[in-house]
Amino acid sequence: xxxxxxxxxxxxxxxxxxxxxxxxxxxxxxxxxxxxxxxxxxxxxxxxxxxxxxxxxxxxxxxxxxxxxxxxxxxxxxxxxxxxxxxxxxxxxxxxxxxxxxxxxxxxxxxxxxxxxxxxxxxxxxxxxxxxxxxxxxxxxxxxxxxxxxxxxxxxxxxxxxxxxxxxxxxxxxxxxxxxxxxxxxxxxxxxxxxxxxxxxxxxxxxxxxxxxxxxxxxxxxxxxxxxxxxxxxxxxxxxxxxx
Amino acid sequence: xxxxxxxxxxxxxxxxxxxxxxxxxxxxxxxxxxxxxxxxxxxxxxxxxxxxxxxxxxxxxxxxxxxxxxxxxxxxxxxxxxxxxxxxxxxxxxxxxxxxxxxxxxxxxxxxxxxxxxxxxxxxxxxxxxxxxxxxxxxxxxxxxxxxxxxxxxxxxxxxxxxxxxxxxxxxxxxxxxxxxxxxxxxxxxxxxxxxxxxxxxxxxxxxxxxxxxxxxxxxxxxxxxxxxxxxxxxxxxxxxxxx
Numbered sequence: 060x061x062x063x064x065x066x067x068x069x070x071x072x073x074x075x076x077x078x079x080x081x082x083x084x085x086x087x088x089x090x091x092x093x094x095x096x097x098x099x100x101x102x103x104x105x106x107x108x109x110x111x112x113x114x115x116x117x118x119x120x121x122x123x124x125x126x127x128x129x130x131x132x133x134x135x136x137x138x139x140x141x142x143x144x145x146x147x148x149x150x151x152x153x154x155x156x157x158x159x160x161x162x163x164x165x166x167x168x169x170x171x172x173x174x175x176x177x178x179x180x181x182x183x184x185x186x187x188x189x190x191x192x193x194x195x196x197x198x199x200x201x202x203x204x205x206x207x208x209x210x211x212x213x214x215x216x217x218x219x220x221x222x223x224x225x226x227x228x229x230x231x232x233x234x235x236x237x238x239x240x241x242x243x244x245x246x247x248x249x250x251x252x253x254x255x256x257x258x259x260x261x262x263x264x265x266x267x268x269x270x271x272x273x274x275x276x277x278x279x280x281x282x283x284x285x286x287x288x289x290x291x292x293x294x295x296x297x298x299x300x301x302x303x
Numbered sequence: 304x305x306x307x308x309x310x311x312x313x314x315x316x317x318x319x320x321x322x323x324x325x326x327x328x329x330x331x332x333x334x335x336x337x338x339x340x341x342x343x344x345x346x347x348x349x350x351x352x353x354x355x356x357x358x359x360x361x362x363x364x365x366x367x368x369x370x371x372x373x374x375x376x377x378x379x380x381x382x383x384x385x386x387x388x389x390x391x392x393x394x395x396x397x398x399x400x401x402x403x404x405x406x407x408x409x410x411x412x413x414x415x416x417x418x419x420x421x422x423x424x425x426x427x428x429x430x431x432x433x434x435x436x437x438x439x440x441x442x443x444x445x446x447x448x449x450x451x452x453x454x455x456x457x458x459x460x461x462x463x464x465x466x467x468x469x470x471x472x473x474x475x476x477x478x479x480x481x482x483x484x485x486x487x488x489x490x491x492x493x494x495x496x497x498x499x500x501x502x503x504x505x506x507x508x509x510x511x512x513x514x515x516x517x518x519x520x521x522x523x524x525x526x527x528x529x530x531x532x533x534x535x536x537x538x539x540x541x542x543x544x545x546x547x
Contacts (some may be wrong), residue, residue: 111395114395114398114399115364115398115430116428116429116430116431117430118430120359120364120365120368121364123368124364124367124368124391124394127371127387127391128388128391131384131387131388136384136385138384140375140380140382140384140387141380143371143375143384143387144372144375147368147371147372150368151355151358154358154359155358184360184428184429184430185360185428185429185450185452186359186360186361186362186428186452187360189452206429208429208430208433
């Protein structure tokens with residue numbers, strides 16, 4: 060067993076999430092097309108979501124309320140109450156959508172548990188995240204589950220503290236450079252970026268000027284080989300372990 | 304320092320919460336009075352909230368969505384979009400409402416930290432609860448903070464496990480018999496009920512047939528004396544400590 064602690068993101072790393080948001084966003088742009096074109100509708104919805112983030116936090120319920128606000132605003136009060144009910148229904152449907160694991164996830168996680176301590180690190184709505192984790196069938200493969208309101212360097216540092224490891228013993232894996240990779244690299248840990256085909260506007264980062272280094276993988280199934288390489292490099296290094 | 308671990312609920316135990324819901328509920332009954340009387344409006348809203356609990360979980364965002372659904376239903380689609388916007392605004396106002404500590408809370412907590420390990424145990428929306436805890440000014444008095452989706456005996460047992468104490472070393476304090484007292488008594492711990500003037504319909508329990516025993520206090524300030532008495536009784540008892 061390596062001393063590496065491996066943090067793994069959930070939404071769009073272990074299972075589909077953004078694709079459900081995209082389906083709903085498409086329904087939303089259809090709904091408001093009488094008043095506004097699709098590109099502008101998406102932009103105004105994203106603006107509304109961002110404006111509401113400090114009040115609602117992340118998650119489907121806040122997204123649903125932001126859709127309602129945007130629909131009323133762009134229609135200048137002309138949209139029907141049936142449409143509002145429909146939006147609430149989309150939110151409920153998203154919250155109850157079955158969890159769909161991404162390819163290679165289950166087998167890869169099982170393989171990783173033989174050599175690494177795994178911790179699931181996700182952000183967003185506590186109730187929805189717990190529901191998905193329980194339903195996923197892979198929760199038992201993780202030493203612990205951490206659900207955060209924001210993936211900041213401070214929140215990652217608190218997790219490392221609870222797990223009694225230093226940043227040099229920590230590797231974080233996820234689809235978001237902003238949330239999964241950059242804050243961990245800033246802290247002195249290593250980040251593994253496995254992009255998903257879709258990225259929410261708020262999670263996009265301008266790569267210009269980014270000088271930090273991180274690992275990049277195309278597939279979740281490539282993770283064991285990379286981690287073995289990281290663990291090997293660490294054990295060959297002369298640097299003393301700084302973990303507690 | 305006693306070996307007692309003292310769990311303390313937050314909403315309506317440390318600070319006002321239900322009173323903010325009650326103010327909003329009053330605004331809601333005013334809004335739908337053209338179609339329905341206040342008593343029935345409250346009942347239908349509570350029914351809707353309960354129906355949505357398994358999808359939304361606890362918290363203001365789900366409450367807001369339930370108000371929107373109820374308003375559309377009881378008005379038979381006649382309510383205005385302005386009213387829907389108003390409801391969303393009430394939700395935001397509740398989420399941003401300043402934290403108001405209840406009487407005697409701060410001084411009592413400071414006093415308790417001298418003798419007991421304190422853990423704040425609350426349920427509901429992660430983002431809103433974290434915001435309130437951060438704003439409250441008393442977070443630093445707790446050894447840890449646990450935000451749950453449901454206060455079940457299993458969730459309490461997991462906390463005791465994380466804190467390395469047995470149920471016989473645990474006392475839980477809160478305003479809700481259903482959430483703070485009964486599950487802990489079931490687990491073999493002690494419960495202290497400090498009722499708040501308002502109780503949400505969903506938290507009300509039928510006391511008929513309840514044979515469990517728990518402590519009752521009228522004021523938060525009476526807590527140190529009761530805990531000292533519990534700790535004294537325990538240290539006088541011949542029973543061995545079962546804590547880990």
